[in-house]
Amino acid sequence: MKKKSAVFILVTFFITSCTTTVSDKVTSLDYASAESDIYVSAKKLEINLSDKIYFNFDKASLTSDSKELISEYINFAKNAKAIRLEGHCDERGTREYNLALGEKRAIEVKNYLIIKGVSSSKIKVISYGEEKPEKLRSDESSWKKNRRVEISLF
Amino acid sequence: MTNFSIGFISSLVIHILLFLFLTLDFSLKNTKENFSSIPIKFISLSKEIKEIVAMPQKKSIKKLESNAQSLIEVIKTKDEPILDIFAQENLKTELNNFNLAKENMEVQLRINLIQKRINSVWKKPSMINQDIQVEITINLAPSGEILSFALLNSSKNKVFDDSALAAISNISFLPEVINLDRSYFEKNFRSFNLVFKSIGN
Amino acid sequence: MFFLFFLILSPLSESKLKIEITQGSETLPKIAIVPFRNEILSGSKSISSLIEANMTLFGEFNSLKKNEMLSYPHSEENFYYRDWKLLEVDFVVIGNVDNSNLNNLDINYLVFDVGLRKIILKGDISGNPNELEQISKIISNRAYQSITGLDGVFNTKLAYILNPSKNSYKIYISDIDGSDEQLLFNSSSPLMSPSWSADRKKLAYVSFEKGYPEIYIQDLFTGNRSSIDTLGMSNSAPVWSPNSKYIAFVMSMSGNPDIYLYNLRNKKISRLTRHYGIDTEPAWSPNSKKLLFTSNRSGSPQIYELIISSGRIKRITLDGDYNARARYFPNGKDIVLVHGNNGIFHIATKNLKSRFINSISKTSLDESPTISPNGNIIIYATKKKTQGFLAGLTINGKSKFTLPVQEGSVREPAWSPLVN
Numbered sequence: 216m217k218k219k220s221a222v223f224i225l226v227t228f229f230i231t232s233c234t235t236t237v238s239d240k241v242t243s244l245d246y247a248s249a250e251s252d253i254y255v256s257a258k259k260l261e262i263n264l265s266d267k268i269y270f271n272f273d274k275a276s277l278t279s280d281s282k283e284l285i286s287e288y289i290n291f292a293k294n295a296k297a298i299r300l301e302g303h304c305d306e307r308g309t310r311e312y313n314l315a316l317g318e319k320r321a322i323e324v325k326n327y328l329i330i331k332g333v334s335s336s337k338i339k340v341i342s343y344g345e346e347k348p349e350k351l352r353s354d355e356s357s358w359k360k361n362r363r364v365e366i367s368l369f
Numbered sequence: 370m371t372n373f374s375i376g377f378i379s380s381l382v383i384h385i386l387l388f389l390f391l392t393l394d395f396s397l398k399n400t401k402e403n404f405s406s407i408p409i410k411f412i413s414l415s416k417e418i419k420e421i422v423a424m425p426q427k428k429s430i431k432k433l434e435s436n437a438q439s440l441i442e443v444i445k446t447k448d449e450p451i452l453d454i455f456a457q458e459n460l461k462t463e464l465n466n467f468n469l470a471k472e473n474m475e476v477q478l479r480i481n482l483i484q485k486r487i488n489s490v491w492k493k494p495s496m497i498n499q500d501i502q503v504e505i506t507i508n509l510a511p512s513g514e515i516l517s518f519a520l521l522n523s524s525k526n527k528v529f530d531d532s533a534l535a536a537i538s539n540i541s542f543l544p545e546v547i548n549l550d551r552s553y554f555e556k557n558f559r560s561f562n563l564v565f566k567s568i569g570n
Numbered sequence: 571m572f573f574l575f576f577l578i579l580s581p582l583s584e585s586k587l588k589i590e591i592t593q594g595s596e597t598l599p600k601i602a603i604v605p606f607r608n609e610i611l612s613g614s615k616s617i618s619s620l621i622e623a624n625m626t627l628f629g630e631f632n633s634l635k636k637n638e639m640l641s642y643p644h645s646e647e648n649f650y651y652r653d654w655k656l657l658e659v660d661f662v663v664i665g666n667v668d669n670s671n672l673n674n675l676d677i678n679y680l681v682f683d684v685g686l687r688k689i690i691l692k693g694d695i696s697g698n699p700n701e702l703e704q705i706s707k708i709i710s711n712r713a714y715q716s717i718t719g720l721d722g723v724f725n726t727k728l729a730y731i732l733n734p735s736k737n738s739y740k741i742y743i744s745d746i747d748g749s750d751e752q753l754l755f756n757s758s759s760p761l762m763s764p765s766w767s768a769d770r771k772k773l774a775y776v777s778f779e780k781g782y783p784e785i786y787i788q789d790l791f792t793g794n795r796s797s798i799d800t801l802g803m804s805n806s807a808p809v810w811s812p813n814s815k816y817i818a819f820v821m822s823m824s825g826n827p828d829i830y831l832y833n834l835r836n837k838k839i840s841r842l843t844r845h846y847g848i849d850t851e852p853a854w855s856p857n858s859k860k861l862l863f864t865s866n867r868s869g870s871p872q873i874y875e876l877i878i879s880s881g882r883i884k885r886i887t888l889d890g891d892y893n894a895r896a897r898y899f900p901n902g903k904d905i906v907l908v909h910g911n912n913g914i915f916h917i918a919t920k921n922l923k924s925r926f927i928n929s930i931s932k933t934s935l936d937e938s939p940t941i942s943p944n945g946n947i948i949i950y951a952t953k954k955k956t957q958g959f960l961a962g963l964t965i966n967g968k969s970k971f972t973l974p975v976q977e978g979s980v981r982e983p984a985w986s987p988l989v990n
Contacts, residue, residue, distance in 0.1 A: 272913070
């Protein structure tokens with residue numbers, strides 16, 4: 216378990232008042248149920264394949280090379296208990312947009328796996344955006360490595 | 370009202386003529402082939418007026434004056450066989466235009482210099498994309514001394530108004546007008562308005 | 571068009587000559603903060619040097635050094651405008667400290683406009699000697715306001731994310747001058763997107779502590795944290811509405827990030843955008859009626875504006891291949907955004923009604939701009955080699971500054987609102 220600590224602080228502030236209103240005419244939301252975290256307790260399967268799919272800048276679409284690589288995963292994926300797809304971006308552009316873009320990348324891989332017959336219920340998608348780069352430098356070769364989806368089978 | 374209209378229309382007509390003359394060179398083109406011995410200088414004069422009005426410099430005014438001088442000399446040469454009435458009229462018109470252009474240039478040169486001086490002392494308040502302006506009227510002596518100034522149209526922004534007034538009070542003289550022809554001074558700079566502007570994008 | 575040009579230029583036109591002045595001087599206004607009478611108190615900095623540090627914090631003014639002053643006037647009677655004009659000073663602050671009661675200082679001060687030869691502010695303030703920094707901030711705010719016409723922001727705060735080393739993420743808040751920093755939360759998983767509540771009592775941010783991005787609201791008084799209940803779905807990019815009623819945020823249902831609204835009173839969530847592309851980075855208009863957001867629905871990230879009551883969406887940016895994470899200026903008419911072209915990312919401003927995008931930063935990986943509550947200063951994140959740090963500039967482009975970096979990378983600055 217990761218160590219977390221909240222440091223409680225006391226700051227004295229004054230109170231302000233606001234008078235503007237927002238008209239609240241929006242449709243209400245139906246919740247989708249949360250996905251279970253099977254992989255957390257499961258052991259990661261070691262597979263002798265590159266576990267990284269790379270992308271072009273500001274793109275979530277799979278290249279033909281990527282599709283080939285994912286295809287090699289299909290049989291392992293079908294037999295795995297759970298699949299985790301982690302989307303990442305390079306540092307360029309904005310953080311929150313990149314968080315969404317990383318998710319789109321992982322979803323793209325997920326959809327390809329589903330097309331190839333992998334059950335969608337065992338695929339877990341998550342994005343770290345640009346928060347966890349593999350390379351820290353600001354150059355094309357680092358950015359290339361950082362625009363990725365990492366595949367883990369359990 | 371009618372005086373104004375007449376003034377406006379005649380001013381418009383004069384300007385249209387001036388504009389056509391400066392840009393099209395139509396009259397000289399008509400006569401160009403017939404009077405091929407007229408020095409090239411004449412033809413280039415109109416072009417120079419055009420250029421100099423856009424960016425007046427003391428140097429270029431002098432150059433224009435010397436060109437005009439040779440123009441005057443040609444007109445004076447009455448027995449010049451190649452100049453018929455039509456050509457002489459053209460040259461007179463051009464000389465007249467030259468006088469108008471000269472005043473324009475002399476005044477514009479001072480305007481540019483005054484703009485430069487006031488810009489250098491105006492601590493313009495920082496503001497994003499606001500279209501505001503304050504107009505201040507200034508009374509000047511021919512010596513360049515600022516005799517008085519007053520807020521004419523407020524920007525409704527006190528800090529902006531104050532910054533403009535402070536800029537003017539930081540200058541006591543506008544020496545730019547000292548060497549200006551007196552009639553030009555009276556007409557243009559005896560009393561004039563400064564408009565301080567903040568322009569949005 | 572050309573006729574008009576000549577008519578305006580012509581000295582022969584009927585009306586009085588008008589000369590337009592639009593540029594202004596490149597030099598900054600010069601201020602002098604004269605040492606206050608009786609300002610020397612044991613164990614603290616002098617009031618005048620505290621005020622001077624505040625006034626010059628963002629590089630908006632040059633200040634005259636104390637040893638270059640011709641005199642130290644303490645009252646209107648011994649203040650001579652020509653002395654200060656000679657030194658090319660535009661504004662002077664003088665003051666007196668009444669320290670007869672050691673538990674309650676009484677301070678009066680004056681601000682002079684040297685150009686106009688007049689007093690533009692008379693102020694009185696009293697307080698405990700150990701609140702001298704706070705008192706100086708208030709005097710600075712008042713003086714700044716009288717000189718610039720803008721609210722002083724010297725008692726505002728800054729929240730930011732610090733990434734001191736791999737797998738270490740911290741949220742700090744500090745005074746706007748970087749002092750008095752306090753750790754709010756510390757995690758081994760990424761932290762993102764700090765956003766202040768309008769009353770400055772709470773901070774919302776994104777934490778990955780559960781393995782996916784989730785919004786937390788932390789009370790700054792008690793330290794209590796709570797998350798928005800979205801039944802385990804990823805949510806991110808929280809922004810507090812200026813009227814304190816809502817948090818706009820991003821949630822992704824089956825891989826489709828859209829903008830949602832969280833009602834802080836009844837805890838209800840409602841959906842605002844519905845598009846298969848990416849919709850993210852919401853930002854509230856000052857009147858809490860509109861949102862800016864980033865969407866790639868056109869193929870590349872661009873800024874859109876949503877009117878909440880009608881749901882109408884309008885595209886705001888048209889030029890450039892990457893326009894994202896916009897924020898409104900306090901006037902509600904201009905925005906600041908991240909503007910990218912050919913892989914270079916600058917901070918830029920734009921008027922909502924004009925097409926023109928005006929890049930204002932010079933470095934190439936600039937992001938996360940945050941605007942001072944008075945609209946005059948922007949702090950943003952940038953990067954040098956592998957280190958992220960914060961930089962700032964005034965919107966007239968005359969002043970640029972960087973904020974001191976500690977170890978590691980600093981990013982995502984969030985300027986607190988003003989609190990009166």
